[in-house]
Amino acid sequence: MDRVPILKIGDLLLVSIQIDLQDQTVMVLQEDLADRIVKTGARGVIIDITAVEIVDSFIGRMFSTIASMSRLLDAETVVVGMRPAVAITLVELGLSLGGVRTALDLEKGMQLLSRTAQSTDGS
Amino acid sequence: MDRVPILKIGDLLLVSIQIDLQDQTVMVLQEDLADRIVKTGARGVIIDITAVEIVDSFIGRMFSTIASMSRLLDAETVVVGMRPAVAITLVELGLSLGGVRTALDLEKGMQLLSRTAQSTDGS
Amino acid sequence: MTSAPVTSNDDVVRIRQLVRKAAIEARMSIVDQTKIVTAASELARNAFVHGGGGTATVELVSNAVGRAGVRLVFSDTGPGIPDIPLALTEGWTSGSGLGLGLSGTRRLVDEFDLATEVGEGTTVTVTKWAR
Amino acid sequence: MTSAPVTSNDDVVRIRQLVRKAAIEARMSIVDQTKIVTAASELARNAFVHGGGGTATVELVSNAVGRAGVRLVFSDTGPGIPDIPLALTEGWTSGSGLGLGLSGTRRLVDEFDLATEVGEGTTVTVTKWAR
Ligand SMILES: Nc1ncnc2c1ncn2[C@@H]1O[C@H](COP(=O)(O)OP(=O)(O)O)[C@@H](O)[C@H]1O
Ligand SMILES: Nc1ncnc2c1ncn2[C@@H]1O[C@H](COP(=O)(O)OP(=O)(O)O)[C@@H](O)[C@H]1O
Numbered sequence: 339m340d341r342v343p344i345l346k347i348g349d350l351l352l353v354s355i356q357i358d359l360q361d362q363t364v365m366v367l368q369e370d371l372a373d374r375i376v377k378t379g380a381r382g383v384i385i386d387i388t389a390v391e392i393v394d395s396f397i398g399r400m401f402s403t404i405a406s407m408s409r410l411l412d413a414e415t416v417v418v419g420m421r422p423a424v425a426i427t428l429v430e431l432g433l434s435l436g437g438v439r440t441a442l443d444l445e446k447g448m449q450l451l452s453r454t455a456q457s458t459d460g461s
Numbered sequence: 462m463d464r465v466p467i468l469k470i471g472d473l474l475l476v477s478i479q480i481d482l483q484d485q486t487v488m489v490l491q492e493d494l495a496d497r498i499v500k501t502g503a504r505g506v507i508i509d510i511t512a513v514e515i516v517d518s519f520i521g522r523m524f525s526t527i528a529s530m531s532r533l534l535d536a537e538t539v540v541v542g543m544r545p546a547v548a549i550t551l552v553e554l555g556l557s558l559g560g561v562r563t564a565l566d567l568e569k570g571m572q573l574l575s576r577t578a579q580s581t582d583g584s
Numbered sequence: 585m586t587s588a589p590v591t592s593n594d595d596v597v598r599i600r601q602l603v604r605k606a607a608i609e610a611r612m613s614i615v616d617q618t619k620i621v622t623a624a625s626e627l628a629r630n631a632f633v634h635g636g637g638g639t640a641t642v643e644l645v646s647n648a649v650g651r652a653g654v655r656l657v658f659s660d661t662g663p664g665i666p667d668i669p670l671a672l673t674e675g676w677t678s679g680s681g682l683g684l685g686l687s688g689t690r691r692l693v694d695e696f697d698l699a700t701e702v703g704e705g706t707t708v709t710v711t712k713w714a715r
Numbered sequence: 716m717t718s719a720p721v722t723s724n725d726d727v728v729r730i731r732q733l734v735r736k737a738a739i740e741a742r743m744s745i746v747d748q749t750k751i752v753t754a755a756s757e758l759a760r761n762a763f764v765h766g767g768g769g770t771a772t773v774e775l776v777s778n779a780v781g782r783a784g785v786r787l788v789f790s791d792t793g794p795g796i797p798d799i800p801l802a803l804t805e806g807w808t809s810g811s812g813l814g815l816g817l818s819g820t821r822r823l824v825d826e827f828d829l830a831t832e833v834g835e836g837t838t839v840t841v842t843k844w845a846r
Binding site for chain 4 (some may be wrong): 358359360361362391392393394395396398399421422423424426427430431432433
Binding site (some may be wrong): 422426440442 | 499530
């Protein structure tokens with residue numbers, strides 16, 4: 339089984355999914371990420387799915403789970419780079435990913451998280 | 462098959478439906494729109510149905526699909542210009558268009574979207 | 585009385601236009617025109633998608649007291665509907681629709697009749713009266 | 716026609732790749748490719764998780780008017796599905812899934828057929844046509 343690497347950039351964690359995800363990989367990624375948020379005190383998680391060709395209900399649920407879990411650990415999650423065909427397919431599948439924030443690309447995702455961090459810091 | 466044009470105005474996309482929509486046109490419009498949101502980084506989509514004389518369940522579902530899909534791509538959708546007779550008919554048909562924002566006309570729709578953009582910008 | 589084939593998505597659009605014309609001739613209000621045209625759109629799509637294609641007839645009618653109306657008949661020789669109450673249930677679909685076509689149409693018209701035989705086909709007849 | 720086992724999570728990934736290849740050969744649009752691969756992923760997982768493993772076949776087909784398409788068959792000899800309408804209900808799961816696999820897949824394809832017998836197994840056949 340492949341493992342998805344988690345990169346630390348400042349106080350953000352970046353997960354860039356470059357492989358065809360199997361269910362076990364998804365489960366392990368969620369656990370790894372929870373560990374890393376706690377260990378690093380990261381304030382944000384960016385999941386980059388630019389390279390992801392399909393999101394089925396199992397993978398889609400991962401985004402919601404990661405978003406909820408990181409919120410509990412005081413970090414915000416944003417999913418970036420969703421392909422247009424993936425977005426349409428998710429909607430037809432019936433998965434709306436409520437509670438998951440999205441941005442068009444990595445840059446916009448980082449902006450979103452830094453704004454959120456500022457406003458919750460009250461600074 | 463006719464194709465519905467998509468206009469870019471600032472960071473908004475405007476879809477003005479001027480033809481009697483057939484099902485294929487609807488499917489293609491959804492896909493075109495997803496592509497354009499990603500290509501342009503648009504933050505909002507306005508669907509102008511001032512000229513639309515009937516909305517049946519297939520067309521009504523398009524509004525919901527576009528709204529959900531654009532949310533996944535980080536854009537807000539608003540449907541403007543619904544005729545009173547269309548609104549009444551939709552309700553009797555059993556279609557409530559939950560999750561679809563509406564405004565009376567183009568101007569009000571643009572105001573609605575610019576307010577939303579500001580508040581998510583935190584500015 | 586006008587008849588038209590329902591064998592493509594294009595035909596669905598054409599039938600909406602025929603029904604609009606009839607509804608105007610029957611002097612229906614804008615709301616009633618919208619309702620009968622919307623009903624026609626649902627039933628035409630059903631005849632095409634579920635019934636594998638068929639024909640539509642659009643007829644101007646008048647009742648005993650001279651009230652004008654529009655009667656629509658959609659006939660196909662498709663698979664028929666095995667469970668009518670189920671098909672009329674709001675939200676139920678055997679395919680990928682919203683399951684609002686039959687239940688919704690019924691609310692949009694004044695008279696609604698569904699005749700179907702498994703393996704033979706389906707005929708839906710609806711009438712709406714001008715007020 | 717290609718057949719492949721569905722007896723592990725890895726197989727699910729492999730089947731997605733097989734289906735992608737077939738969808739490209741059928742000259743489907745990117746959106747349609749994405750839809751059929753997503754459907755395959757859901758059905759393969761079901762055959763593995765609920766059906767205890769089975770086989771998948773991926774076939775290029777063409778219809779009467781020469782339109783190309785992809786047909787997928789997922790067969791398992793698992794417990795079968797006692798209540799089909801329930802299993803097809805959006806959001807219903809007997810396990811810990813989201814209950815979107817069957818209902819969602821149905822919307823993603825053009826033809827959907829579910830044959831199942833309690834104690835015998837389940838076969839799901841879906842077809843999607845290139846436009
Ligand atoms: N003309 C028809 N021939 C066969 N089956 C039909 C026909 N019209 C409707 N049905 C059946 O009734 C169901 C409900 O129809 P409807 O309420 O129009 O919803 P939808 O078309 O969205 O499925 C359909 O899914 C189909 O199984
Ligand atoms: N191949 C199968 N064998 C037995 N039961 C199945 C099979 N596929 C689906 N089911 C049943 O149908 C239910 C709904 O399936 P689905 O919509 O894919 O959702 P999920 O897999 O998330 O539960 C499953 O929970 C299971 O009970």
